[in-house]
Amino acid sequence: xxxxxxxxxxxxxxxxxxxxxxxxxxxxxxxxxxxxxxxxxxxxxxxxxxxxxxxxxxxxxxxxxxxxxxxxxxxxxxxxxxxxxxxxxxxxxxxxxxxxxxxxxxxxxxxxxxxxxxxxxxxxxxxxxxxxxxxxxxxxxxxxxxxxxxxxxxxxxxxxxxxxxxxxxxxxxxxxxxxxxxxxxxxxxxxxxxxxxxxxxx
Amino acid sequence: xxxxxxxxxxxxxxxxxxxxxxxxxxxxxxxxxxxxxxxxxxxxxxxxxxxxxxxxxxxxxxxxxxxxxxxxxxxxxxxxxxxxxxxxxxxxxxxxxxxxxxxxxxxxxxxxxxxxxxxxxxxxxxxxxxxxxxxxxxx
Numbered sequence: 001x002x003x004x005x006x007x008x009x010x011x012x013x014x015x016x017x018x019x020x021x022x023x024x025x026x027x028x029x030x031x032x033x034x035x036x037x038x039x040x041x042x043x044x045x046x047x048x049x050x051x052x053x054x055x056x057x058x059x060x061x062x063x064x065x066x067x068x069x070x071x072x073x074x075x076x077x078x079x080x081x082x083x084x085x086x087x088x089x090x091x092x093x094x095x096x097x098x099x100x101x102x103x104x105x106x107x108x109x110x111x112x113x114x115x116x117x118x119x120x121x122x123x124x125x126x127x128x129x130x131x132x133x134x135x136x137x138x139x140x141x142x143x144x145x146x147x148x149x150x151x152x153x154x155x156x157x158x159x160x161x162x163x164x165x166x167x168x169x170x171x172x173x174x175x176x177x178x179x180x181x182x183x184x185x186x187x188x189x190x191x192x193x194x195x196x197x198x199x200x201x202x
Numbered sequence: 203x204x205x206x207x208x209x210x211x212x213x214x215x216x217x218x219x220x221x222x223x224x225x226x227x228x229x230x231x232x233x234x235x236x237x238x239x240x241x242x243x244x245x246x247x248x249x250x251x252x253x254x255x256x257x258x259x260x261x262x263x264x265x266x267x268x269x270x271x272x273x274x275x276x277x278x279x280x281x282x283x284x285x286x287x288x289x290x291x292x293x294x295x296x297x298x299x300x301x302x303x304x305x306x307x308x309x310x311x312x313x314x315x316x317x318x319x320x321x322x323x324x325x326x327x328x329x330x331x332x333x334x335x336x337x338x339x340x341x
Binding site for chain 2: 088
């Protein structure tokens with residue numbers, strides 16, 4: 001091994017390792033705040049808890065400039081296609097943190113109007129429990145995501161996102177064929193996935 | 203003829219612009235280098251490095267995740283809106299003058315007369331506007 005003779009003068013690495021190192025330390029969060037978790041998120045971003053310590057201080061309110069979707073709150077069935085559209089419009093590679101029990105599982109809202117977990121409509125990477133979770137819990141979730149990014153293969157992430165785009169195409173076809181609105185199409189896809197046992201539509 | 207150490211000085215004395223030839227070469231080289239850096243960092247490197255995955259849904263216009271309300275935002279508005287806005291500003295200024303005057307008013311006949319003249323001037327304008335039909339929305 002030639003690099004052994006060079007001692008500390010040269011550092012060698014794998015391409016995916018250095019790319020993932022860059023990705024995990026430069027996350028650009030997009031807050032999708034629909035409930036009280038968004039209030040805790042403000043605390044997480046501001047000086048006391050300071051999420052920018054993890055390289056994620058550049059908060060953006062446009063999906064074009066962000067690659068970390070933070071879903072902060074209850075997602076209703078009507079909101080589900082909006083969430084899917086926002087996630088589709090984000091820059092790649094992209095990750096999703098589901099913050100709080102409402103986003104993760106519907107939480108206390110076990111009703112016909114609420115989506116029982118956003119992982120039915122978008123791919124979620126980390127679930128943060130709590131109602132609402134404390135800022136420390138959210139930061140722990142973000143650190144878990146960083147661990148996940150460190151370990152993942154570049155191709156796997158790409159395929160993961162492509163599977164979502166394919167589901168968007170299926171949704172568009174369903175809308176066109178049956179003349180449905182976006183939320184009707186997503187609702188029927190979610191119900192069908194629930195009957196077949198797949199539970200998720202992407 | 204004075205003997206000089208180098209022969210290259212000879213033509214330089216004859217042509218006063220010639221000593222600046224290296225400056226011109228340096229300038230051109232700097233422009234070329236600058237142009238290359240801008241091209242490479244703005245066009246070539248992003249093309250080589252950025253993840254590129256165009257998708258139909260990703261490229262749709264961003265409107266908070268909902269379908270577009272209208273395809274084209276450039277619409278024509280009725281000129282009446284402009285007229286009403288200008289008239290509003292005129293009479294808004296009148297109200298802005300009247301209010302502090304009314305607060306400070308202490309049965310002073312001179313100041314009353316001045317304000318009366320001001321309001322009368324505006325009244326003439328109001329009658330003119332009314333007569334021209336600027337206040338009628340439907341024509």
